[in-house]
Amino acid sequence: MEALVASAIGLMTAAGIYLILRLRTFPVVLGMSLLSYAVNVFLFATGRLAVNMPPILEHAGAATPGYTDPVPQALVLTAIVISFGMTAVVVMLSLGAFIEAGDDSIDLGPEEKTK
Incomplete structure (x- = not known):
């Protein structure tokens, strides 16, 4: 499962x-x-979620988390x-920028205009 989440994070990062x-x-x-999205999944995965456990302490002196x-x-x-x-x-x-220029391309400078 960890490999699947790590692969998904890597794939989203590479595509981004x-x-x-x-x-x-x-x-x-x-x-x-x-x-x-990749950062959000990474942050969520760092929490080491425990299945069917409450998000608070059940007993104040419990030895196991x-x-x-x-x-x-x-x-x-x-x-x-x-x-968002x-x-x-x-x-x-x-x-x-699209309304102002009429195009959504990113201008890199004068060297691109000569081509």
């Missing part, structure tokens, strides 16, 4: 980086979203809200 390096704004937005750590879950919820807001801002910026 690949899309961020494209010369169009829409793939860049998708790549940023994939990277944020019989609970799930709630901190990674709270971090993921916060990261989801932040990434960031994605909305980037979409609005790219939409404004």
Whole structure:
């Protein structure tokens, strides 16, 4: 199971980086979203979730941990809200650039104009 989650995180990260390096704004937005999803899954996986355990301590003096750590879950919820807001801002910026320029390609500078 750990190998499957690690492979999914690696695949999402690789696809996100690949899309961020494209010369169009829409793939860049998708790549940023994939990277944020990969980070969220990574944060969630670091919590070492215990199945059928409450997110709080059952007994104050228990020798074995019989609970799930709630901190990674709270971090993921916060990261989801932040990434949603960031994605909305980037979409609005790219939409404004598309309306202004009439094209969604990313201009690299004067050396690209000569080709």
